[in-house]
Amino acid sequence: MQSGLGIQRRSVFWRNLFIFLSVMGPGLITANVDNDAGGITTYSVAGAHFGYSLLWIFIPLAIVLVIIQEMCSRMGVVTGKGLADLIRERFGVRITFYAMIIFIFSNLTNTIAEFSGIAASCEIFGISRYVSLPISAVLVWWVVVKGTYKSVEKVFLAACLLYLAYVATGFLVKPQWTDVGLAMITPQFSFEPVYLLIMMGLIGTTIAPWMQFYQQSSVVEKGIKLKNYKFARLDVIIGGIIVNIIAIFIIISCAATLFKSGIRIETAKDAALALKPLAGRYCSALFAFGLLNASLFAAMILPLATAYSVCEGLGWEAGVDKRMKEAPQFYFLFTALIVVGAGVIMFPNLNLIMVMLLSQAANAVFLPFVLVFMLILINDKRLMGDYCNSRFYNIVVWATVVLLIALTTAFAVTAFIARN
């Protein structure tokens, strides 16, 4: 009965593939939104300023990213609730309220980064930020409130294929792959404040605090069942690996072009030069288009996800299917985030690259808070039953918390010393 078995195995494969395709999404989408304006900028700056020397960070980063995202999906699948809901129910209103204030602040800095990405990319096309920002802010608000976001999501996702330009460039520039490989596995460290800042940026942009909330909500919304959980995990792993591969290729491209010829990134135009080997004189347009897509995509998701989570935690009505009178706090928060996010960038002569970089470093400061909440929740037997964290997971995530705090302190201290 050799052939019979073969057929059976085959049909199991197809069935599994089908289940995976139906469960897939949250991990991949979160991963792609992760490569937002702040992400592209931070990776570019890291490559242009430090060559390959920060590449080693991506192996541990990928592991931690997958572990953290996996924890979120697991909590979402097991409890059927969002992270903000769980925080409220476990820690009470007071802690939730202050956690939400930090959360809003952190997401505001990220929203600001998305709008600076929009401004920077439009400036490459020669459009003034005083034109591009109001238009994009209204566009973002309108698309989301009118409930058409779901239909544009696919367009954004498709446009994320533009990142492949970096992968192509990475091969075109013919780097010394042995050097790259060596840099991947040789940890290097420097107490130079800029180095520490960019390191914080890399961590903060790859594992942004808002992603945990977003990931968990998407898993809940998708209604993934416990029995299909292993497929959701695969989704997270694939997403996490894709983010890191693209990040690595952005760094390789920038290191092989900008770093080599001593160009430092001051404006988005400089960053675009990394794509020159691939796109020649069209590199600026290609880069600008990719950046615009990434920024708009994230600018739609971030304020919406923030408003949802905050209202969820504080027990206010939320949702774009509600009327403004029914959910005033929700609409206020959502609108305020967009208005402030776009408004800050209108400030004349603001260094957009710096804004994007700092916002991602700020993520690394806020991340430990989120992780501690997650660790307490996921180890709560009453909540998670048999799906609590393994000891290995706990050790990795606690170590991440400690290292992040240490890194932030180190940066603060060295920056203070350097100033004086």
Add this chain to the structure above:
Amino acid sequence: MTDGMNIDEIKTRAREMFVNFSEILGKRVKDMDGVFVGDVWDISAKVGEVYPKSDELIISVGRFRRTYAALQWSKIARIEDSIFLNVKKREIKFSPEAKQYEFLFKRDVLDQQVVDTFNHKVRRVNDVHFLRVNNELVIAHVEIGTRGLLRRLGWEKPVDMAVSLVNKNSPYLKQDDVVSWKYIQPVSLSSAGMTMKLSLTEKQLLSIPPADLGDMIFDLDVNHRMVLFRSLDLKTKSKVFEHLTPEEQKTLLRDLDKKEAALIISHMPPDEATDFLERLPRASVANLLTLVESARAKKLSTLLGYSSDSAGGLMTTEFVSVPETATAGDAIEFIKSKTREFESVFYIYIVDDKNRLKGITAIRLLLFAAPGDNILKTAFPSTVYVHLRDSAREVAYLMDRYKVSAIPVVDERKVLQGIITSDDILSQVIAIAWRRRPKNIKGV
């Protein structure tokens, strides 16, 4: 002032009768000698009463290695700034694990989502008001408003002051957003499993209009959603299902087993059921219809054959037709026996032996006719109808022009196929006007 009390005093007395749970949670517990014993952790109650009463006080000590102790309510001497016990500290046994309780006020109510059957919403509880009866606490209201939120943050007084500076008569100061416990359905899951504690009778849930109930179900998280939905009877289930948006229907369908779904579909009015089935892939429609009772399945598959914005797609097969030979009395008897489960009966359609439409009459006209009259005598002077392939626009135009609340649909040979009621056409017209599914618009 006969009893010597002024209004303010009455107000103060009334306020003293109630105590906020958040205040109790912050209190220290002291023994009969005033020695500190522990902090309030939670309060348990017996389930089954309409207004649960405090049963045991659970206290805890230690921050990292917390230990717990449960105290019978009779051991509480008085509740003041601290809670004083009438026992000594050494008599109290602490253990590292709290006892298992069925119902705890903090765990199951405070900060949790509850179903508010009075306002038809899912709420998050900001505070709980207890009524003091002798020494005992009886749950009275839950607080859902901003003020309760601010109180727990410790900002009530400053915000009150700020608001009264702006507007002394602000409604914010006058009223607390509270809901009586009798309208509250806690939905917390017990640690044992996924069973919902139904402290309320389902009657209260059933008094909620199905559209609101559907909204509420979707405000709950996935696990609770199914538990609440499953707790409804079949009729309510199909009513709720009918009022959901297409996306919500799909979400719910995913969690239902096929048999349950088929049952719900067969209990929906045929036109609503077709609306829903139309959006599903062909394979799953066929799959579902095999589980639906055969006569109903046949009807549904016929309706599915028409495009959704043509008269054929809009119509329902739920109507009353009587043969042209019948009398007015026959017709009334017929209506009484057949139409109990119909959405609405406005008109009666008169057909010949080949089921061809001959005339239309109304219940009102039948009631005024002599029982022995031939039914055709009661018919309207003109018979307005539409064809299967007529568009929704034409249907709406005709219904408006002749001011009818339902219009019959016939095929080429004038054989009666179904009727379109005004609410079906109204949702089409609204959809055209709003360019959006009408069910997404709340409060219209």
